[in-house]
Amino acid sequence: xxxxxxxxxxxxxxxxxxxxxxxxxxxxxxxxxxxxxxxxxxxxxxxxxxxxxxxxxxxxxxxxxxxxxxxxxxxxxxxxxxxxxxxxxxxxxxxxxxxxxxxxxxxxxxxxxxxxxxxxxxxxxxxxxxxxxxxxxxxxxxxxxxxxxxxxxxxxxxxxxxxxxxxxxxxxxxx
Numbered sequence: 001x002x003x004x005x006x007x008x009x010x011x012x013x014x015x016x017x018x019x020x021x022x023x024x025x026x027x028x029x030x031x032x033x034x035x036x037x038x039x040x041x042x043x044x045x046x047x048x049x050x051x052x053x054x055x056x057x058x059x060x061x062x063x064x065x066x067x068x069x070x071x072x073x074x075x076x077x078x079x080x081x082x083x084x085x086x087x088x089x090x091x092x093x094x095x096x097x098x099x100x101x102x103x104x105x106x107x108x109x110x111x112x113x114x115x116x117x118x119x120x121x122x123x124x125x126x127x128x129x130x131x132x133x134x135x136x137x138x139x140x141x142x143x144x145x146x147x148x149x150x151x152x153x154x155x156x157x158x159x160x161x162x163x164x165x166x167x168x169x170x171x172x173x174x175x
Contacts, residue, residue: 017133019044020077022053022063023095028117032065035122041129050079057083059089063132065125068096068103077103078111091132093125 008058013118021044029046036044047053050070052172066076080092092112096103104114 017041017043017062017129018060019063019065019124019129020047020053020056020061021045021068022050022076023065023067024048024070025067028067028095031122032125035126039126041126042051050074053079054082059087061087063091063093063129065093065095068094068098068107077106077110077112080107080110084094084110091135093128094133095121095125 019036019041021029023029023032023046029048033044033046036042045056047056053064064080066079068076070076070079076094076096080094083090083092090106092107092110094107094112094114095117097112097117099116107114113128115121115128
C-alpha cells in the first residue's frame with residue numbers, strides 16, 4: 001500500500017483534478033477526506049446535502065463521487081443525470097453498499113463507474129480517480145496539440161496570403 005500511496009502522490013494529474021463527493025453518511029465523508037489527504041489529493045469538496053453540491057457545482061469539477069442511496073427523494077443516479085445535463089464532461093464514480101447488478105448496469109450504461117463499499121474500496125476509488133485524471137490529462141494534451149497545430153496552420157496561411165497578396169507575379173516553381 002505504501003508504494004501505491006507514494007506513486008499517487010508523485011502523479012501530478014491526480015493532484016490537479018477537482019473532485020466533489022456526496023454521501024448521506026458523515027463518517028463515510030470523513031473516510032474519503034482522510035484517504036484523499038493520504039494520497040495528496042487536496043482539490044476536493046465533500047457534501048452531505050444535494051443542494052449544497054449543486055450550488056457549488058462549477059466547470060472545474062471533473063469527478064463526482066456519489067453514494068447511490070442519497071435520500072428518499074433522489075438516488076445518486078438521478079443526481080448524476082442532473083449534473084450531466086450541466087457538465088457532460090464530468091466523470092462519475094458511485095459508491096454503494098447496494099450490490100444490485102441492475103443498478104450497476106444502469107450506472108455503467110450512462111458512463112458511471114460503480115464501486116461496492118466492501119474490502120479495499122477506498123483504494124479502488126483512488127485508482128478510479130487516477131484513471132479519470134489520466135483521461136483528463138490526455139484530453140488536455142490533445143487540446144493543446146490541436147491548438148498549436150491550428151496556430152501553426154494559421155501562421156502558414158497568413159504567410160502564403162502575404163506572398164500571394166503582394167501583387168507580384170514572380171511565382172517560382174519548385175521542383
